[in-house]
Amino acid sequence: MPPLPSLELRCYGPPTARVNGEDPPPEVLWRKHLALLIYLALSPDRARTRDHLRGLLWPENDEERARRSLNEAVRRLRRCLGQGRLRSEGDLLVISEQGLTVDETSRDGAEFLEGFAVEGCQAFEEWMSAERERRRARSVASFLRTVENELAECQFPSAMDAARLALRVEPLSEAATRLFMRAAALSGDSARALAVFHEFAGRLEDAIGEKPGRELVALADRIRRQAWQPAAVQRAEPEPPLVGRASVHAAVFNTATEALAGGPRTVLVTAAPGMGRTRLLDECAARLALEGAVVASARPLASDVDARWSTMRLLLRGGLDQAPGLSGAAPGALAVLAALSPGIGSGSPAAEPRDTAELAAALSEALIAAAEEQAVVLLIDDAHFADSSTLSALLSVMPRLKRARVALLLSSLDRIDDPAPELLRLRSEIGQRLPGVAVRLKPLTPEDLAELVARAAAWCTEPTQRDRLSRRLAAETGGSPFFAVTLLRGLERSEMLREDLVQWPPPKRTQDSRLPFTLPDLIGAAIRARLVELDESARQVLAAAALSGREFDLDLIAAVTQISPADVEEALAAAEGRHLARFDGQRYVFPADIIGKVVRTECLTPGQRRNLSRRTADLLAGRTDVASQVLRAELLARTDPGPQTFDMAVGLAREAQSKGLEGLRQRAIRAAERAAGKTPTPQQSQELNELMDGKGR
Numbered sequence: 260m261p262p263l264p265s266l267e268l269r270c271y272g273p274p275t276a277r278v279n280g281e282d283p284p285p286e287v288l289w290r291k292h293l294a295l296l297i298y299l300a301l302s303p304d305r306a307r308t309r310d311h312l313r314g315l316l317w318p319e320n321d322e323e324r325a326r327r328s329l330n331e332a333v334r335r336l337r338r339c340l341g342q343g344r345l346r347s348e349g350d351l352l353v354i355s356e357q358g359l360t361v362d363e364t365s366r367d368g369a370e371f372l373e374g375f376a377v378e379g380c381q382a383f384e385e386w387m388s389a390e391r392e393r394r395r396a397r398s399v400a401s402f403l404r405t406v407e408n409e410l411a412e413c414q415f416p417s418a419m420d421a422a423r424l425a426l427r428v429e430p431l432s433e434a435a436t437r438l439f440m441r442a443a444a445l446s447g448d449s450a451r452a453l454a455v456f457h458e459f460a461g462r463l464e465d466a467i468g469e470k471p472g473r474e475l476v477a478l479a480d481r482i483r484r485q486a487w488q489p490a491a492v493q494r495a496e497p498e499p500p501l502v503g504r505a506s507v508h509a510a511v512f513n514t515a516t517e518a519l520a521g522g523p524r525t526v527l528v529t530a531a532p533g534m535g536r537t538r539l540l541d542e543c544a545a546r547l548a549l550e551g552a553v554v555a556s557a558r559p560l561a562s563d564v565d566a567r568w569s570t571m572r573l574l575l576r577g578g579l580d581q582a583p584g585l586s587g588a589a590p591g592a593l594a595v596l597a598a599l600s601p602g603i604g605s606g607s608p609a610a611e612p613r614d615t616a617e618l619a620a621a622l623s624e625a626l627i628a629a630a631e632e633q634a635v636v637l638l639i640d641d642a643h644f645a646d647s648s649t650l651s652a653l654l655s656v657m658p659r660l661k662r663a664r665v666a667l668l669l670s671s672l673d674r675i676d677d678p679a680p681e682l683l684r685l686r687s688e689i690g691q692r693l694p695g696v697a698v699r700l701k702p703l704t705p706e707d708l709a710e711l712v713a714r715a716a717a718w719c720t721e722p723t724q725r726d727r728l729s730r731r732l733a734a735e736t737g738g739s740p741f742f743a744v745t746l747l748r749g750l751e752r753s754e755m756l757r758e759d760l761v762q763w764p765p766p767k768r769t770q771d772s773r774l775p776f777t778l779p780d781l782i783g784a785a786i787r788a789r790l791v792e793l794d795e796s797a798r799q800v801l802a803a804a805a806l807s808g809r810e811f812d813l814d815l816i817a818a819v820t821q822i823s824p825a826d827v828e829e830a831l832a833a834a835e836g837r838h839l840a841r842f843d844g845q846r847y848v849f850p851a852d853i854i855g856k857v858v859r860t861e862c863l864t865p866g867q868r869r870n871l872s873r874r875t876a877d878l879l880a881g882r883t884d885v886a887s888q889v890l891r892a893e894l895l896a897r898t899d900p901g902p903q904t905f906d907m908a909v910g911l912a913r914e915a916q917s918k919g920l921e922g923l924r925q926r927a928i929r930a931a932e933r934a935a936g937k938t939p940t941p942q943q944s945q946e947l948n949e950l951m952d953g954k955g956r
Contacts, residue, residue, distance in 0.1 A: 263341040265358035268300055272369035284339045291316050292332055294377050299345075299354040300361045301390070306353040315382050365398050368427030399429045406438040411509035413501040413542075415446035430462050433475055440475075444482050444549060452482050477551060487548035499744040500714045501535075501542060503707025507698045508539065514696045515543050518666035519550055519634050523657050525695035526666065527642075527686055529673035533741035533851065534700040536670035537640050543668055544638050552634035552666070555579035559644040560810045560848065562886050564679075565920035568599055570649035571618070573845050574637055575600035579625075584632030588625040595621035615648055619655035626656065627663045634664035642669040642682060644922075650681035657693050673699055677921075702738025705729060711740075716747050741851060749785025786857040789837040796822055797830035801839060802862040804831075804847070805855040806872055807890060811840070811847040819875050872898045885915055889923050889930070896933040904934040905943060912950050924950075 267277040274293060276283050286292060294316060299305055307315075313325040320328060333345050333352065346353050365371070371391045377383050402425035409418035422439035425432060436459040443452035456479040460471050470476075481487045501508060511526055518524040526543065530536045544554045557573030579585070580602045585593070591610070595618060598609040612618035629635050637653070639645055657667055671682060689697045703711070709729040712719060719725050736742040790798060803819045804811045811831065817824045831847050834840040839858075841850045849855045859868060872894045879891040892908040908931035915924035928950050935943045 261341075263343055263355060263357045265360070266296075266340055266344065268297055268359070268361045270297060270301075271362050271365040271367075271371055272373050274372050274375050278340065286335045287339050290375075290377050291380075292336055294375075294380070294383060295332055296336070296354065297361075297372070298383070298386070299352065300359065304353075305356060306348070306351045308350050309352055310350065312352060315386075316377065316380055318382065319379050364401060365394075365424075365428065368398070368402075368424035370428070371395070395428050399425050399432055399435065402428070403434055403438060406435075406442065408509070410438070410442055410445070411512050412505040413445075413508060415442050418442035419446070419451075426459075431459075431466060433459070433472055436471075437475055437478060440478055440482065441546075441549060444487070445546065449482050449485070453479060456482075478549070481549065481551065487551075488545060498538070499740070499747075500711065501538065502710040502714065503703050504700065507700065510696050510698055511539060511543055512546060515547060515636075515666045515668060516550075517694075518636075519547065519552070519664055521694075522662040523660040523665045523667070523694065525657055525685075525689050525693045526668045527689055527695070527697040528668075528670045528700060529686075529697070530670075530700035531673060533739040534702065535740040536700060537850075538740070539700070540638055540640055540668050540670050544636050547634065547636050547666060550634070552636050552664075553578060553582045553629065554636040554638060555582075556638040556640070557645075557845070558640040558848065559646070560641075561644050561922050561926075562810065564644050564646055564922045565915075565918075566646055567648045568612075568618070568646065570639060570645040571622075571652065572599045574639070574649075575603060577845055579629070579635070579637070582629035582633060582635060584629040585625055587628035587631065592621040592624040596625055615651045615655065618648075619652045619659075622652060623656045623659040626660060626665050630660075630663040630665050634666070636666045636668060638668045640670050641672075643671045643675050643678060645679075645682070647679050647681050650679060650685060654681060654685055654688070654693075667695075703740055703743065704738065705733045708732045708736075708738070708743060711743060711747070715744070716750070718751065745785045749788060783857050783861075786839070786854055787861055789839055790858070790861060792837055793830070793833055793839075796820075796826060797833050798858075798862045800827050800830040801834055801858045802867075803871060803875070804840075805849075805858040805862070806868070806875055806894065813847070815875065815878060818878050819871065869898050885911065885918065885920060885923055889915070889927050892927060892930040892934075896930040900934040900936055905931050908934055909946055909950065916950075 264279045265277075267280075269275050269277070274297060276287050276293060276296065278284075278287065287296070295312065298312075298315065299307060309326075309329060313320075313322070313329050317325040317328045329352075336345055343357070344355050346355060371394045372387055375387070402421045405421040406418045406425070409415070409421060419439060419442045422435050422442060425435035426439065429435065436455060439455045440452040443449070443455065456471070456475070459475075463469050463471060471479075511528065514524050515526050528536050528539055544556065548554050555574045555578035557570050557577050559570045559573060563569040563573075575596060580600050585603065593603055594608060594610040595612050597603045598611040601609065612621065626635055642650070653667060657665070669685075671686075675682075685693070686697055689695045709725070712725050712729045712732065716725070716728065719728050732743050732746065736746060790801075793801075799820045800816055800822060803816045807815060813824060813827055813831075816822075817827050820827070822830070831840050831842070835842055835847070838850060839854055840847050849858075863871065876891045876894040876898070879887050879894075882888065882891075888907075889911050892904065892911055895904045896908065908927050912924050912927035912931060915921075915927055928947070931943075931947060931950070932939075935947065939947065
């Protein structure tokens, strides 16, 4: 028997058929003929009894006339579609699968058998109606899964497209509306998110006279008030898109979201500097805040590692003290926390925690109470700088929370010279005693960088230019998101560098040919371009900050620059809008060390640096804490090295050692080395060796 002509049955939208890719003979599209083909194709085993088909499509006829009508329909269809397309097997009529295709799912939101009807065939109409509802629900579920997947991969436009299709199939789907609103808000388009909400509310009112559910109304309110985002900052540039690493991002987002319904989860993100740890954690926290969670964030600095409960204080003051449900905790628990953050448990006397166990018990009770009203997110960026007491307490707290809606999000460098045992233990217990996931961010691949160029370099429009720019980024940045984004932003401002980059290498030269400039040149140019946009006072503020370490001491900056504290904060807000500073909820810091280095070299001449360093050191002389004195020794080691500064730094190293302040001890030793110069005396060498060995008088 010759092969059958191909038969394509299209069931979504107005139903039709194609034979060998072309319009079929008219008889195939007669309503009962098309209904017979579709019904058989969608039946179990693609077969039905003749008696069943007669009752389905010719119910108005007596048995004999119905039999003749079915036989005539089969005869005509065989003539048009091939004798073997419909075959008889006893009392069964079977449609052959050879060359047969049926669109089982809708890809564009069209309705199943849209507008199709077979007059007088009530049983077929009932089947079609039930099948339409079943397939509508299946299509909506499929579209919603697509939205969730696209959201997890930060593909917001395609997520909105899938949500739009889901609403086309089911205009009153609150789940689809919610996902559409989330995708729009996360993409930065709050206006569209709210427009979708109002359109849905109007449809719901017109159709059934109801209003949207409480959770959807609350989501719209959070978007309207921007309550889910960190403190509003007028940014000169949008945040770069998260590209690549789809499976890693999905694992982080999905695990964190599980905390909203499934109980506590812990997420640890490790990476080398500049690989996007902070951005990923911020994105994760934003998604949970959009769902109504309270976010408490902390970003400890190197100087915090020695300070007992320093990171816990940052968490308490970084948002946890604002959790509405916190007041439901027992007064005793609030009193313990109030010793670290006086704003908690107003009216209750503070009770300093005697040990880690007491603090862990108090924090557990407080988190359980808070999470009953709103989910809670504890975010610790740069957790390798967190004090051991805080990490130990969190290790104890998370398993106690049972079903409480709490997510613990941490980031850490993946390679640390002397990691805290508590951090190592936390990492080892994720996925064991602590439900959650630990991921490591690797460099962006060439494909990831190509996507970044497509989404973040609007000026690069030609495909060949985009390809060359992507390959150049891969060669020059090593896949570092920080360097890649900084470079692209620099190119946005400089047409000359832009032309050089997309035209390099010259024809017939290899891709390995070096550019006429280096990556540090480009990074410096990008940062310099941002600095130029600031006024002189803001540059003075950043210069003073760059001399005093990564953490900004606002009082010290104001005294050094003789700029009022209010104007200092205004200048730093402007710097934050240009990604030159970052407010972590407690203090300003440089987003990356390279920014501080460029600020020191670009905003100050060598003589200005020397004078400003001395002025800062003089102001620090009046402070008695070890951290301030170590900073003073570091400044003097640069401006006035010699025996006096060496002795000061050595003394501070010993004091820090006696108090268990390892981070400050290391900084003081480095200051002593600088003060001793390239040729230390034998006595200085001996003292330095003793300090490095952990010894001392």
